[in-house]
Amino acid sequence: MASITxxxxxxxxxxxxxxxPTDYWESRHQKLAGSLRAVGSIxxxxxxxADQYTTKANHLLDLLANLAPDxxxxxxxxxxxxxxxxxxxxxxxxxxxxxxxxxxxxITQARRNVPTATFHVSPLPTLDLxxxxxxxxxxxxxxxxxxTDDDWQNALTALATHLAEGGxxxxxxxxxxxPE
Numbered sequence: 001m002a003s004i005t006x007x008x009x010x011x012x013x014x015x016x017x018x019x020x021p022t023d024y025w026e027s028r029h030q031k032l033a034g035s036l037r038a039v040g041s042i043x044x045x046x047x048x049x050a051d052q053y054t055t056k057a058n059h060l061l062d063l064l065a066n067l068a069p070d071x072x073x074x075x076x077x078x079x080x081x082x083x084x085x086x087x088x089x090x091x092x093x094x095x096x097x098x099x100x101x102x103x104x105x106x107i108t109q110a111r112r113n114v115p116t117a118t119f120h121v122s123p124l125p126t127l128d129l130x131x132x133x134x135x136x137x138x139x140x141x142x143x144x145x146x147x148t149d150d151d152w153q154n155a156l157t158a159l160a161t162h163l164a165e166g167g168x169x170x171x172x173x174x175x176x177x178x179p180e
Contacts, residue, residue, distance in 0.1 A: 019147060021145045021146075021147060022102060022103075022123070025106070025145070026103050026104070026105055028042075029082075029083070029106045029109070030105050033105065033109065036049035036050055036053070036085065037049060038083065038106075039082035039083050039085060039106065040053065040085075053086060056140060056141075056172065057089035057090075059172070060086065060089075060090075060140070060172065061089060061090075061093055063170065064090075064093070064136065064170075067136070067168050068095075068135060068136060071093050071094035071095045072094045072095075074095050074096065074135040074136060075096045075098070075134045075135050075136070075164075076090050076096065076097050076098070076134060076135065077098050077099075077100065077134040077136070077137045077138070077162060078090060078097065078098070078099040078100070078117075078138050079100055079124055079127075079139040079159060080100070080101055080124060080139055080142030080145075081099030081101050081106075081110055081119070082103070082106045083106050083109040083110050083113055084099055084110030084111075084114040084119070085113070086138065086140060087099040087110060087113075087117050088113055088114045088117075090117075090138075091116050091117045095136070097114070097116070097117040097118070098117060098119070098120070098129070098134070099114070099117055099118070099119045099120075100120045100122050100124070101119075101121065101122075102121065102122060102124070103121070104121050107119045124139075124142070124146070124151075124154075124158060124159065125146070125150070125154035125155045126154070127155070127158035127159065127162065128158070129162060132164070133161075133162050133163055133165075133167065134162055134163060134164060134167060135164050135167050136167060136168050137159055137163055137168070138170045138172070139169075139170070139171050139172070140171075140173070141172070141173055143155070143171065143173060
């Protein structure tokens with residue numbers, strides 16, 4: 001009984017704040033501005049992150065070559081584009097490229113990194129972009145950061161409304177070492 005009484009007398013610790021992905025990413029983008037660690041793996045060097053992005057881009061561009069052989073006639077939305085690391089590859093391949101991310105800091109950097117692309121600041125669950133639907137929407141290593149079921153459902157619904165009829169939604173959260 002004494003141990004229960006002692007427990008009750010202890011000062012209650014405040015509950016930890018729930019994880020807020022927006023605050024986390026905005027802070028990370030600000031602290032690591034200019035480094036690929038701001039958007040890639042925080043444990044890897046910039047060179048290692050660059051290799052990871054190149055591998056992802058190669059996978060996606062190989063897939064896109066089969067789905068949309070003439071990129072100059074295709075619109076592509078890079079959802080959750082961060083600082084534009086993959087967006088740069090899509091634009092260089094000739095796609096009419098747009099990127100969207102909820103971090104203003106990341107989009108500012110993306111506009112510098114890929115001046116030929118168009119960028120918007122918006123959370124995916126409430127995405128409402130102007131213009132026509134996109135032929136291709138890519139979303140890479142982003143869905144894991146939507147931490148509620150409602151955010152997942154709303155994000156995928158919003159992406160679907162921005163996809164042209166017959167378009168392609170490409171979700172990539174895992175990739176092998178080399179394209180198959």
